[in-house]
Amino acid sequence: MDNNERAIELMKEEKYEEAAGLFNDFIEENPKDPVGYINFGNLLLHINDKDRALRFFERAIELDEDAATAYYGLGSLYYEESDFAKAQQNLLKAIEIGLEEADAYYPLGMTFFHQEQYKLALPYLMRAAELSPEDTEYLFQYGLSLAQSEHIDEAKPVFQKVLKLDDTHSDARYNLGVIALYEENLSHALDQFNQALAIQPEHILAANAKKQIMEVWNNTEM
Template sequence: MEPVQTGNYEEAITHFRQALESDPDNPLLYTNMGSLLAQTGEYEQALACYRRAIHLDDKQAGAYYGAGNISYNVENYQEALQFYKQAEAVGMNDQSLHMMIGMCEYQLGNLPFALARLQRAVELDPNDEDARFYFGLTLAKSELITEAIEAFQAVIGKNEGHADAHYNLGIAYFSKEEKEKALDYFNKTLALQPDHYLAAHGKKQVEKAMEK
């Protein structure tokens, strides 16, 4: 639809409303309408559209996934996880779904499940910077530091300007007591983002440790 392609979401929403008046029991129209409303920040209405789509067709994977995104955005991670798993149950099996299930598991503290999903997301799309970064964070939280370092270095290999990947490399190397490497990565973080207060704090901690 041309209004969507040109970013005119309000016009596109008007078109979908008109279409729904003519075809009120079309679950795909409700799913698409929900996606548009979500993009304009109208989450409550978007969720209502997704729920209507699911009511009309409980195999609407896109509606479950869209509803999951809304729940995730408002930090209702348990509900988001349920929606995402329903999307998977009706046949959705792409990289973004594994990524979001992994993110929910990470936020809920279920690290082994998060690791499995995020690893699968990375396998499906090695260029997904966010998937690889959160895979690294989950490895680090799981105390798999060497593997976490590899993941963060891979992020930097794709995006040298990723300040948080540099910062987390600093943390990882500090935990291994490789102080010079830790200091180097904290300095790199601050060069990229001077107001990164966690990196500034990490740098002070390393410098104190090196004085002893």
């Protein structure tokens, strides 16, 4: 196990100072190897030293313009900064080079989602969900983008799948309630909102939706 490998293990143990020392040693021993710069950049990004992380990722790309994980690191950095245009540019580059991982497709999709470009988000969130089918967050955001793009019939089974994986997912319950409202099934919608509130009593959207249904029923009875 070389210094790079030992440093990665130390990172997993949250021994960041020791890991940084070993990454530095690896870079001094292998100054033309982009891997050391990428891993050190990942460490710096993890401890929120973004300025230095940026320089390490850029140095890795200077050494190897096809270093996909360096572009991924830059994409992650810009995503955290909400600079979605630069995040898209770097994440797309990482994927084009060959980084076929859910962790790249998901933030790329979310850059579009955060800009309310839901249809553009769909293919990337769908791919993230395909690559990591047990990840409820990836699946949920894909379903939400479908719903926001008015693909209600396609969104419904996605939210149902989220609940199969995690029956305590209150937001999936809430969105199934919204779909039930769209289908004009008030009783089913109320049931979904009640279940969302049972899971998360402070779920404001579910509480408001439930209140509106009750008001409609009370006015009808009058």
